[in-house]
Amino acid sequence: MVTLAEVAQHAGVSASTVSYVLSGKRSISTTTRQRVEQSIRELGYHPNAGARALASSRSNIIALMVPLRTDMYVPVMMEIAIAVATTARAHGYDVLLLTGEEGPDAVRRVTRSGLADAMILMDVQLDDERLPLLRGAGRPSVLIGLPADTTGLTCVDLDFTATGALCVEHLAALGHRDVAVIGEAPAVYERHTGFAERTLDGLRARSRELGVRLLHRPCEGGYDAMAVTLARILDERPGTTGFVVQNESAVEPLLALLRQQGRAVPEDVSVVAVCPEQVAVQASVRLTSIAIPAQEMGRHAVERLVAKLDGRGTDDVVLLPPELTVRASSGPAPAAS
Secondary structure (H helix, E strand, C coil), X not given: CCCHHHHHHHHCCCHHHHHHHHHCCCCCCHHHHHHHHHHHHHHXXXXXXXXXXXXXXXXXXXXXXXXXXXXXXXXXXXXXXXXXXXXXXXXXXXXXXXXXXXXHHHHHHHHHHCCCCEEEECCCECCCCCHHHHHHCCCCEEEECCCCCCCCCCEXXXXXXXXXXXXXXXXXXXXXXXXXXXXXXXHHHHCCEHHHHHHHHHHHHHHHHHCCEEEEEECCCCHHHHHHHHHHHHHHCCCCCEEEECCHHHXXXXXXXXXXXXXXXXXXXXXXXXXXXXXXXXXXXXCEEECCCHHHHHHHHHHHHHHHHCCCCCCCEEEECCCEECCCCCCCCCCCC
């Protein structure tokens, strides 16, 4: 492994001069800087991460807190995490992935140990208990998600309120007046997870404005749970002709159950999903859907965090507008309804 002293000898300068070129702490003449940089390239020198952290009080690591819960759709979470890691690497940062459900303890551990220069939090709840610690931590942070109070925070998320509204607008424009929402598992709502609550807010508000009767039922997902949920919906609202699904694991069981009951999609019932593009296009009926922009969310979060680390960032909320793609699962409400 090439050492800093070897770079200095190759460039004909002192070791301290090489150190100043690397850290930027002192002004070095252009000629000398170029000579040192040329030696670094020719010798293939890479600064020792530990020594660099001690010298600069920076670790060049971003902590990403992703609680991997069994009631969440893990592929979406991991797609966001991969986008975070890829974008961070492009900016010269590595990512420390924290997947446990430690809550505030994880924030304390990162801030007290100096493990990371900054933090990105996912799976944000409306009244997230991590936020008071985050506000007082003195380290740059970004949320992928939206709490109830965004004061002093930087947040990036899909506009889930607008997402819910857009789903109802699409079905209402097709003549559907009884719409059922098949939601996430009950525990997601019990935690007041931001994306689920905000989608529901948008669905309810726009339904009232458009005169659509809305019924919301959480669902664990899977065939058996979906069978019970669908039976309950059709018992309570037998005239239901539109479904909005915000639960990836419920999509295929719902389509299968509708087929078994002789309800054709979209001739008898229409289905709109909030889900990853891959889930929508690979379903047994290609789904009209609003995609989760996982890569955009991860990229925006890192870019805003890097700006903060560089002293350029400000606290703001970035809501990505939803885009609805019409496919084979939605059509005009049946005339008999």
